[in-house]
Amino acid sequence: MNYDLSPEQLEIQQHIHEIAQREWSLDAEQWEKAGAIPHAVITQIAEMGFMGLVIPEEYGGNAYDTLSLILVIEEIAKVSASLAICVSVHNSVGAWPILAFGTEAQKKKYLPRMAEGMLGAFSLSEPDAGSDVAGLLCTARRDGDHYVLDGAKNWVTNGANAGIFTVYASTDRSKGSKGLTAFIVERDTPGLVLGKKEEKMGLWASDTLSLTLEGVRIPVENRLGEEGAGFKIAMAALDGGRIGVAAQALGVAGAAFDHAVRYSTVRKAFGKKLSEMQPIQWMIADMARRLEASRMLTHRAAWLRSTGQPCARESAMAKLHASEMATFVTHKAIQVHGGYGYVRDYKVERFYRDARVMEIYEGSSEIQRLVIARSLLRDGVAPF
Ligand SMILES: Cc1cc2nc3c(=O)[nH]c(=O)nc-3n(C[C@H](O)[C@H](O)[C@H](O)COP(=O)(O)OP(=O)(O)OC[C@H]3O[C@@H](n4cnc5c(N)ncnc54)[C@H](O)[C@@H]3O)c2cc1C
Structure with a gap:
């Protein structure tokens, strides 16, 4: 079993990471205060090809595989969960259903415009x-x-x-x-x-x-x-959308984790760094463990979808695990920061608020459990 990303996927990941950190990380807080993502940012994202992630080249997109798509969503979510959900919804449940279920005329009419930045x-x-x-x-x-x-x-x-x-x-x-x-x-x-x-x-x-x-x-x-056919279309779209939510959760939690680890190495109490205290180390270990487990579930669900295999159960598992992980990790990130974690000067406060809804939208945690249980009881328990 090979867990490595392909050279192309690594390149995409590095590319979007650099753009997100350089172009948007300083502005993201301002977007939150203003209550909107500037139109120029949507245009910029479209010019970079990220509004056509699921759209084939013949309709103006760049047809990324699902794993590449979620790498993009995750990197964007590290700086702005608001921008990540915008891109995720547009691609996964906006453009994808037209690609998968639309007539040729619908695809020709709408997909090129969506790839150019007309939001879905x-x-x-x-x-x-x-x-x-x-x-x-x-x-x-x-x-x-x-x-x-x-x-x-x-x-x-x-x-x-x-x-x-x-x-x-x-x-x-x-x-x-x-x-x-x-x-x-x-x-x-x-x-x-x-x-x-x-x-x-x-x-x-x-x-x-x-x-x-x-x-x-x-x-x-x-x-x-x-x-x-609407129910079938919506559920098929949500199979992809839920992998996108899992990627949003990975991004927000990953950023919260980085902030917590960094803070723990500079903040001192009782004459030593927080990172030298075992209870803080346990928090860091638990955060990392859950992040890693969520990443594996998410990547596997993305791989199944990319290779055209059924993935309803796996995307529900990825979404459920990653969203609950993000609630946990952002909660602990605040804990590591103590009182500073509770004020707006530190980003972990925003990460905590942004993560919470991931357990609700595109199907709540309870609904994910129903999807998983029904699939197991119908199709058998062996997932592999
Ligand atoms: C910020 C945000 C963005 C959203 N974006 C979109 C969007 O773009 N498009 C869109 O269509 N929707 C969107 N949603 C809606 C979202 O998908 C719903 O809120 C979600 O599916 C839950 O539905 P509900 O709010 O009606 O809660 P309800 O269905 O009323 O559920 C309330 C509670 O009961 C539980 N529950 C319900 N039924 C069961 C059951 N059978 N067994 C066990 N527990 C159950 C739920 O899990 C939940 O805890 C968004 C929501 C939010 C908050």
Whole structure:
């Protein structure tokens, strides 16, 4: 078994690491205070090719394998979790479903623009249905060569600036999840009303919006996949999205870990460095162990996805483990910093707030456990 990254993957990792540290690490705090990522940064990222990570060259992207994609997400998350979720959502659950399930006309129309920086958003969750996807209330009624969408959506990451939204609505309520259908909705479509931006605990520079759909008329050619295929499309997209969340968690936790280790080697108490005290060493060891375990789960899930193998169970495991790891590691990073960890002058306070939601979005930890358990009970316990 070879755990090495390929020379190309190492090059990508080094490249994005240098850019993120040089170009964005000093500004990321300011973006949080301003509550937005500057448009120039999105343009810069697109010019570097990172808005077309999953998009093949023929549609203007650079078609990275999933492991390369998550290396990019992780390095960005080390400096800004807000920018990382923006890039992750855009690629994994914004562009990828169009690539995997779109018609040739849809791919030609939307993917080149997405690779150039037109942001994609994924709109599944609703005010009254998040985990319970089969309970979505948003409806799509066929009317000649259009569908008419009505309902309310919320928690739409990238919502404020997205050019297109993949909206999941029910075309047949009696069929539950099998009655869901996906639609590509352009930003300026009449009846699509952007709601308020949520004020969140963390990820302040990432915009999270509610949407209202008031008789939104969508041409049939903008239906993504067949009628009733929406649940399958959303779950397949989330298999990739969850690996992306795991990468976000690795990045934020990795940065928190670095800060904690560095602080422990300079701060003194009782006449010696914190790093010379065994309880602090144990914290460092536990943080590193969990980070490493999460990395292995995440890389394996990414490899499965890259090689076209089923990965729902493994991506759920990676997301579950890495997000809970990030909560733990950022918590301990604050502990190592003592009182200084609790104030905004030190970055670990932000890392802690940013990490927390990773246990919630793209399926909560409880839902990941359900996915894993159902898969094990259905397909058997041997994962290898
Ligand atoms: C910052 C942020 C960004 C987001 N971005 C997006 C986005 O871009 N697109 C999008 O569609 N959604 C997005 N979401 C929504 C997110 O995916 C949901 O919040 C999440 O799926 C949980 O749904 P919910 O909030 O409705 O909680 P609920 O489903 O109401 O769950 C509440 C609690 O009950 C638990 N629970 C629910 N059902 C079960 C069960 N069967 N067994 C055990 N426990 C259960 C949950 O785990 C959770 O702890 C975002 C959310 C946030 C906070």
